[in-house]
Amino acid sequence: MITIKNLRASVEGKEILKGIDLEIKAGEVHAIMGPNGSGKSTLSNVLAGRADYEVTEGEVTFNGKNLLELAPEDRAREGVFLAFQYPVEIPGVSNINFLKTAINETREYKGQAPMEAKDFLALVKEKQHLVELDGKLANRSVNEGFSGGEKKRNEIFQMAMLNPSFSILDETDSGLDIDALKIVASGVNKLRTKDNAFLVITHYQRLLDYIIPDFVHVLYNGKIVKSGGKELALELEEKGYDEIKKQFETV
Amino acid sequence: MSISLENKISTAQNLTAALSRVGDKNNVFGFDMIGEALQFVEIEGLPTNKHEEFKYCNVDAVFRKEFKEINNSFSEINMPPVVVDAINVYIINGRFESVSGKAEGLVICDLVAAQKTHKEVVEKNLGAHAKPTSSVFVALNTAYCQKGLFVYVEKNAKIDKPVYIHYLTDPISVSVINPRTLIVCGAGSNVQIIDDYYSKGANFFSTHTSEIVVGENAQVKHYKIQNEGDNAFGVITTEVVQSSNSVYDAATFIFSGSLVRNNHHVRLFGQNIEAHLNGLIIGRHNALIDNHTYIDHAMPNCNTNELYKGIAYEKSSLVFNGKIMVRRDAQKTNAYQSSKNILMSDDASIYTKPQLEIYADDVKCSHGTSTGKVDEDALFYLKARGIGDESARKLLLQAFAQELIDKIEIPSLHDKVLELFEESLK
Ligand SMILES: Nc1ncnc2c1ncn2[C@@H]1O[C@H](COP(=O)(O)OP(=O)(O)OP(=O)(O)O)[C@@H](O)[C@H]1O
Numbered sequence: 171m172i173t174i175k176n177l178r179a180s181v182e183g184k185e186i187l188k189g190i191d192l193e194i195k196a197g198e199v200h201a202i203m204g205p206n207g208s209g210k211s212t213l214s215n216v217l218a219g220r221a222d223y224e225v226t227e228g229e230v231t232f233n234g235k236n237l238l239e240l241a242p243e244d245r246a247r248e249g250v251f252l253a254f255q256y257p258v259e260i261p262g263v264s265n266i267n268f269l270k271t272a273i274n275e276t277r278e279y280k281g282q283a284p285m286e287a288k289d290f291l292a293l294v295k296e297k298q299h300l301v302e303l304d305g306k307l308a309n310r311s312v313n314e315g316f317s318g319g320e321k322k323r324n325e326i327f328q329m330a331m332l333n334p335s336f337s338i339l340d341e342t343d344s345g346l347d348i349d350a351l352k353i354v355a356s357g358v359n360k361l362r363t364k365d366n367a368f369l370v371i372t373h374y375q376r377l378l379d380y381i382i383p384d385f386v387h388v389l390y391n392g393k394i395v396k397s398g399g400k401e402l403a404l405e406l407e408e409k410g411y412d413e414i415k416k417q418f419e420t421v
Numbered sequence: 422m423s424i425s426l427e428n429k430i431s432t433a434q435n436l437t438a439a440l441s442r443v444g445d446k447n448n449v450f451g452f453d454m455i456g457e458a459l460q461f462v463e464i465e466g467l468p469t470n471k472h473e474e475f476k477y478c479n480v481d482a483v484f485r486k487e488f489k490e491i492n493n494s495f496s497e498i499n500m501p502p503v504v505v506d507a508i509n510v511y512i513i514n515g516r517f518e519s520v521s522g523k524a525e526g527l528v529i530c531d532l533v534a535a536q537k538t539h540k541e542v543v544e545k546n547l548g549a550h551a552k553p554t555s556s557v558f559v560a561l562n563t564a565y566c567q568k569g570l571f572v573y574v575e576k577n578a579k580i581d582k583p584v585y586i587h588y589l590t591d592p593i594s595v596s597v598i599n600p601r602t603l604i605v606c607g608a609g610s611n612v613q614i615i616d617d618y619y620s621k622g623a624n625f626f627s628t629h630t631s632e633i634v635v636g637e638n639a640q641v642k643h644y645k646i647q648n649e650g651d652n653a654f655g656v657i658t659t660e661v662v663q664s665s666n667s668v669y670d671a672a673t674f675i676f677s678g679s680l681v682r683n684n685h686h687v688r689l690f691g692q693n694i695e696a697h698l699n700g701l702i703i704g705r706h707n708a709l710i711d712n713h714t715y716i717d718h719a720m721p722n723c724n725t726n727e728l729y730k731g732i733a734y735e736k737s738s739l740v741f742n743g744k745i746m747v748r749r750d751a752q753k754t755n756a757y758q759s760s761k762n763i764l765m766s767d768d769a770s771i772y773t774k775p776q777l778e779i780y781a782d783d784v785k786c787s788h789g790t791s792t793g794k795v796d797e798d799a800l801f802y803l804k805a806r807g808i809g810d811e812s813a814r815k816l817l818l819q820a821f822a823q824e825l826i827d828k829i830e831i832p833s834l835h836d837k838v839l840e841l842f843e844e845s846l847k
């Protein structure tokens with residue numbers, strides 16, 4: 171699905187990603203853990219196409235296409251989805267209008283006719299139910315005045331609506347209470363198929379009890395320094411990053 | 422201000438010819454008023470940008486383009502389609518032309534006729550709120566206006582249909598036009614007024630001067646749509662006076678113009694008055710659009726609110742200057758003002774200046790201004806969901822403008838303005 175080779179990226183002249191290699195196949199769930207500031211969100215943003223980051227080296231192939239050449243909207247239309255660590259509030263733009271525009275522009279890109287209004291509303295209803303999002307929230311302005319947890323749930327709602335093939339969840343679990351965490355996780359599990367893939371960024375092993383990853387990677391100082399199975403998350407939870415930090419502390 | 426021969430009005434209008442206007446049977450003003458106006462023009466001259474009030478608005482340079490004498494033809498007018506169910510009034514090249522439709526308690530005619538039928542109302546108000554010596558443009562208007570418009574809403578009359586005033590300017594004329602309007606709303610009356618300034622590419626300068634009198638307990642909604650193309654110039658003066666317990670609610674929408682200066686002044690002569698001045702301005706190309714508002718709180722217990730939003734593209738400049746005067750007697754005044762702007766290009770500029778003069782101590786007044794670019798984080802968020810650059814910007818600008826467009830309570834007008842807005846973003 172996606173192959174990342176020797177990806178290096180900097181912001182304002184400072185290198186953040188220092189050569190990332192990662193391959194994710196359809197049907198897989200990968201988790202990335204790592205201390206604050208190690209570059210997890212930077213990786214997500216670079217994959218989603220945020221302009222602030224300059225890719226200085228490396229390549230990313232997504233379903234055979236050179237992802238880095240595509241505009242952010244085209245990456246989304248091709249099936250890349252980023253659930254933001256900090257979802258943006260957009261006063262005055264209704265969630266519904268926003269999603270309708272997103273879905274129809276994606277359909278247009280694929281040469282499909284716009285979705286019928288009644289089909290769209292039925293889809294909204296179904297997916298709202300999936301993430302147990304309050305109907306009122308769907309009608310409000312995008313994230314405006316949403317609580318931290320509501321914002322995260324709204325990200326998963328959008329993911330369910332857009333049905334991407336590759337989803338990056340950047341700390342979607344932070345700020346969620348236990349019940350919300352279960353709802354979000356079960357939402358993700360229901361969307362999981364053999365044809366799509368997930369990259370789950372988290373600080374807590376807890377989430378991985380619900381969304382069982384096939385691989386766990388540790389990102390430290392802009393590099394993946396360790397990879398393993400789901401037991402790696404447990405080990406990190408227990409020991410913290412001290413050992414890794416010591417081992418990879420460089421200049 | 423120094424007076425040089427250079428900046429005298431005679432560059433644009435020949436004074437001798439002007440004097441011949443006195444006694445024009447179409448000009449409602451008498452010899453004294455016209456004389457006073459012309460004298461004022463001669464002494465003052467046109468303001469240059471050294472004049473504080475016209476700092477960003479170089480009218481003098483524009484006037485030097487030597488606009489021709491007033492043109493009479495209107496055959497080439499392309500009438501815009503009528504989309505609002507209304508009483509339609511047509512002002513063509515600055516002159517009252519016709520009215521279609523009527524309503525109980527509503528009088529619409531030209532000012533010369535009104536001087537006979539409504540002598541007292543006209544004499545009491547005309548030139549009293551927009552004094553010829555208040556500005557050069559009002560003075561010019563006073564001296565040169567012909568067939569002004571008179572709208573009278575009788576006491577307690579509730580006019581169901583809006584009064585839709587079409588200010589149309591001939592696309593082939595290059596001229597100065599001097600539309601003049603007097604609107605008097607009697608006590609307890611209720612009316613919606615729409616000023617729609619429209620032209621298809623005409624090159625002209627307008628000195629439109631309106632006086633609007635809002636009687637006790639009256640409710641007046643006033644919509645202004647200014648969309649006269651890239652060759653339209655003008656200094657538009659709107660003088661509003663309100664009596665106790667009245668509501669004046671204005672919303673201005675400006676979509677084009679080369680140089681547009683609006684002076685919108687509201688004087689509150691009574692208690693428990695409410696006034697709203699709102700504006701949405703889109704600057705394109707080299708437009709200079711300058712909104713000056715002035716709200717005069719003379720008495721206690723009045724509430725006023727102003728919200729102006731601007732979107733400046735290309736090399737356009739938008740100016741908002743909002744003056745609020747709270748006089749010593751005007752205790753318990755609430756006066757709020759806000760100006761928000763979005764710059765769409767590095768060459769565009771925004772100038773905002775709130776001016777609060779407060780002489781009473783028990784008042785609540787505030788003002789705020791903000792100017793920025795389209796929110797990049799929001800833009801990226803939308804794109805990350807598959808929305809293209811153009812649609813994403815449109816969504817954000819629409820969200821910015823929506824609250825102002827939603828102030829329009831007439832659905833067909835709301836849709837028309839929304840359409841003009843969307844068109845103006847292309
Ligand atoms: N736009 C930016 N401008 C300047 N510095 C940035 C920018 N984005 C990221 N950085 C820096 O890059 C480094 C990595 O940040 P990033 O957000 O990717 O970390 P993270 O691993 O997601 O951390 P956290 O666990 O706290 O979310 C940090 O030092 C951060 O300050």
Ligand SMILES: [Mg+2]
Pocket residue numbers: 210211212255340341
């Ligand atoms: Mg992060």
